[in-house]
């Protein structure tokens with residue numbers, strides 16, 4: 001870097017750091033999904049995330065990097081920031097220690113030295129020909145605009161960096177935009193809508209015509225968590241043929257508070273209807289998004305006498321996707337085809353320890369390969385990329401299906417071969433086209449409630465399944481999740497994809513001892529990466545037993561660490 005440019009770079013960093021001093025006693029940690037805290041305290045961390053995102057883009061030869069300002073399903077007063085890598089996925093974990101250090105740099109000088117050292121260690125060509133590009137998106141939280149400004153100031157502190165504010169978006173929209181931009185394909189919000197609407201229409205055009213039987217009701221009520229997902233769905237729904245979508249908790253003025261008594265996290269954890277639903281909705285298929293629309297669950301009220309729901313969580317959405325994809329592959333590969341071509345595909349299912357044990361058993365029973373990672377999409381997505389087709393979901397409803405480039409090009413070539421022959425009305429051709437449409441419909445960058453919802457709807461129509469058919473795929477084992485406040489949650493260290501505690505070792509012995517008392521008992525504890533709590537998860541053959549197992553283990557955690 002030329003001397004005058006270097007001077008300018010130093011000046012800008014010192015300047016921005018002094019504008020956003022770190023309040024004393026504040027400590028940020030990148031966690032499961034970026035930095036999260038009370039929105040009013042987040043500006044220093046968001047500004048520094050801006051610096052980091054710009055550096056990441058320079059390092060990667062000017063490829064677009066993303067910043068999302070959101071705290072997802074957390075209360076409206078919270079906010080957060082996370083960085084998307086050029087492939088649209090979460091930021092490479094190797095940069096997380098630097099993200100932590102930068103966010104906690106105590107003063108401007110320390111921050112400057114830290115950046116200069118990191119730039120040197122990583123060989124980041126500051127001031128070279130690469131400029132940085134950072135796309136920004138935020139959700140509907142009141143602190144969003146203020147934090148956007150902090151992020152912009154951080155980005156602009158890197159010489160040559162260029163920030164593009166994409167506006168108020170769902171988290172997956174921003175990830176999709178980053179992914180598309182770096183692929184050189186159209187990346188605006190209207191391109192996103194067009195891709196979803198067109199691929200959903202294609203899925204419906206490919207429905208088998210002669211199946212008869214159950215016809216899925218068009219009516220679908222969607223709980224938008226009073227967040228951004230409902231707003232976007234309202235924009236898109238008129239163009240979704242074959243569906244009559246009603247959005248509740250839509251985020252409109254006066255309808256309710258973001259994530260308060262509504263949204264996917266609430267419905268999945270409480271198993272009751274969200275705010276705004278009542279006895280008139282009994283028997284209607286309903287879906288629930290979280291505040292930034294990267295989680296999706298389905299539910300239905302079966303009785304008007306209480307507000308309990310039958311829940312279809314991420315595990316069952318995953319199972320539906322797996323069944324559909326496997327079916328298409330089977331048709332393509334085993335169908336005594338007219339074209340002597342097959343489509344070899346390694347299909348992998350990725351879950352976390354929170355997946356209901358009944359779902360894992362169901363998937364394994366289908367002969368599918370099921371693997372586990374620690375909690376957090378950053379782990380699941382990465383693992384899913386190891387397969388030709390990787391399907392991953394967290395039980396809470398965050399997940400997607402990723403197709404390898406190699407698989408997509410083989411699928412394209414197979415479809416071309418089949419379409420140019422008399423085979424183009426064959427079952428094999430239709431299965432290939434359905435898979436092709438699915439690769440377009442389901443977000444390849446990250447879990448996306450809107451694209452996931454459309455794929456679910458298309459598959460239910462394809463299979464001629466009611467909500468009840470889907471729900472009854474298998475019965476969830478009763479489970480219970482508890483949170484325990486302890487002095488220092490980081491004193492718990494886990495292993496084996498978080499299913500075992502390695503420290504303190506006495507805790508694992510106690511968990512094993514308790515679990516042995518229950519039929520089909522399973523229990524694990526781990527420190528949350530987004531909240532200052534230890535989470536306890538327990539499963540057993542009855543709800544009373546699951547509750548009791550969770551409670552006794554929570555008690556041990558409190559006693560040992562409280």
Ligand SMILES: CC(=O)N[C@H]1[C@@H](OP(=O)(O)O)O[C@H](CO)[C@@H](O)[C@@H]1O
Pocket residue numbers: 032033072354375376377394396398527528529530531535
């Ligand atoms: C049990 C649970 O639901 N944990 C959630 C939660 O992480 P924790 O590290 O458990 O706080 O938030 C993450 C980000 O949204 C999500 O990926 C994860 O699944």
Ligand SMILES: [Mg+2]
Pocket residue numbers: 072073171290291292293294295
């Ligand atoms: Mg979310």
